[in-house]
Amino acid sequence: DSGVTQTPKHLITATGQRVTLRCSPRSGDLSVYWYQQSLDQGLQFLIQYYNGEERAKGNILERFSAQQFPDLHSELNLSSLELGDSALYFCASSVEVGANEQFFGPGTRLTVL
């Protein structure tokens, strides 16, 4: 157990819908990262927050947004869902930004039908 929690574990929804994925970082970690992992694919970096502020953006679609709250938990919002958005979404946290070990949560498996 890495100490990073994610809910829900599984999510099944329909095209066009909107979902929210939630992540709680390890105690003491200020930085949160979101990744998308499609079937048999690598980890695609989406976005990073540090102490409530957005710090880096990857190839995140405009339909996707995220935020980090004062209690440091983070939410990833996915809207106008498409079949291709079906993937594992991982959250990771680290003490600080950049060159530090990232601890991954168990992931949320999103299936869009």
Place this chain on the structure above:
Amino acid sequence: GENVEQHPSTLSVQEGDSAVIKCTYSDSASNYFPWYKQELGKRPQLIIDIRSNVGEKKDQRIAVTLNKTAKHFSLHITETQPEDSAVYFCAASIGAQKLVFGQGTRLTINP
């Protein structure tokens, strides 16, 4: 650009033999290079990492080497065991903000 290339994409070795996975990166400012292991359906877990001020690091059967001049680093697993079967990801730090991951190597250890 921000790019990490990882090879091979699949690797099959006999139990007890060694396995080597290689990565190259493009950002000369990268200074942190972790390796993650991901078992089927599980989260990626850090197995070893190296920083740019060292050339090699070892932890029991796992070692990582770094060549900053050539911008490549490698994972070496010796005396492989069935439980080493997994997908392995390399990564490199980009700027001060994030990690970029390679595409992964599916390692299979044949008994």
